[in-house]
Amino acid sequence: MRIDVITIFPEYLAPLDLSLIGKARREGLLDLHVHDLRDWTHDRHRTVDDTPLGGGAGMVMKPEPWAEAFAAVRADGQLALGADVEPLIIFPNPAGEPFAQETAQEWSQCEWLVLACGRYEGIDERVYEHLADIGCEVALASLGDYVLNGGEVAVLAITEAVVRLIPGVVGNAASLVEESHSDGLLEYPLYTRPARWEDPAGVVREAPPILLSGDHGRIAAWRSEQSLERTRQRRPDLLGPAGDAGG
Numbered sequence: 001m002r003i004d005v006i007t008i009f010p011e012y013l014a015p016l017d018l019s020l021i022g023k024a025r026r027e028g029l030l031d032l033h034v035h036d037l038r039d040w041t042h043d044r045h046r047t048v049d050d051t052p053l054g055g056g057a058g059m060v061m062k063p064e065p066w067a068e069a070f071a072a073v074r075a076d077g078q079l080a081l082g083a084d085v086e087p088l089i090i091f092p093n094p095a096g097e098p099f100a101q102e103t104a105q106e107w108s109q110c111e112w113l114v115l116a117c118g119r120y121e122g123i124d125e126r127v128y129e130h131l132a133d134i135g136c137e138v139a140l141a142s143l144g145d146y147v148l149n150g151g152e153v154a155v156l157a158i159t160e161a162v163v164r165l166i167p168g169v170v171g172n173a174a175s176l177v178e179e180s181h182s183d184g185l186l187e188y189p190l191y192t193r194p195a196r197w198e199d200p201a202g203v204v205r206e207a208p209p210i211l212l213s214g215d216h217g218r219i220a221a222w223r224s225e226q227s228l229e230r231t232r233q234r235r236p237d238l239l240g241p242a243g244d245a246g247g
């Protein structure tokens with residue numbers, strides 16, 4: 001997979017050199033390019049924003065740098081992938097469609113993603129219109145109903161959620177199957193050694209004995225019930241009308 005990120009804060013994406021994403025890059029499973037939007041400005045102040053037409057608070061990102069950036073990134077990517085390959089262009093946006101595990105699953109199948117990090121109050125609407133008119137596939141995605149200052153944090157989250165699903169990135173592929181939300185339920189509680197732990201307050205805390213039984217069938221049944229109960233308590237919206245996993 002190739003991912004291009006366009007941002008005015010390239011250093012914000014430094015964490016993508018670390019851990020599993022960094023390993024995927026070093027192993028050739030991910031070809032990640034981070035671009036500074038200001039490289040496509042032509043004034044001495046490298047201006048990317050201006051006041052909103054019609055008035056209003058804050059600043060709006062100018063269309064010209066974005067259009068030039070997308071053209072350059074698209075040309076660069078097609079040199080690498082082939083002139084017939086087109087990226088999915090993703091804009092994190094508070095007004096976007098909710099980004100969920102199924103979105104990550106869908107996008108992990110893509111050959112090429114371009115992630116565009118807006119800032120200020122947002123990007124001039126004509127950028128989206130321009131991309132649609134030249135035949136680009138565009139998606140607006142939101143991490144959730146809270147306000148961030150820009151798209152970079154969302155791009156970090158989206159990149160990690162998508163790239164970890166690429167075969168070979170996560171060593172134990174089985175762990176991807178059992179994760180929260182992958183079966184529509186929250187993950188069961190996790191325990192490790194010591195089975196008997198005296199906490200700093202002197203309270204002895206035993207792990208559930210079933211987990212030490214060696215009876216994998218009963219352990220699996222216990223874990224399923226724990227997932228269902230935890231989902232009922234914390235995320236009933238994920239359940240069907242009967243309160244089961246049919247949501």
Ligand SMILES: CC(C)N1CCN(Cc2ccc(Cn3ccc4ccc(-c5n[nH]c(N)c5C#N)cc43)cc2)CC1
Nearest residue numbers: 092093118119121142143144146147148149150151154
């Ligand atoms: C009335 C008029 C002046 N108001 C103008 C601001 N509107 C909302 C508003 C608020 C903040 C930002 C800052 N921002 C810039 C680019 C950008 C990308 C993603 C996100 C973002 N926030 N929360 C998420 N889950 C996100 C995702 N994904 C935020 C971004 C952009 C937009 C509300 C209306």
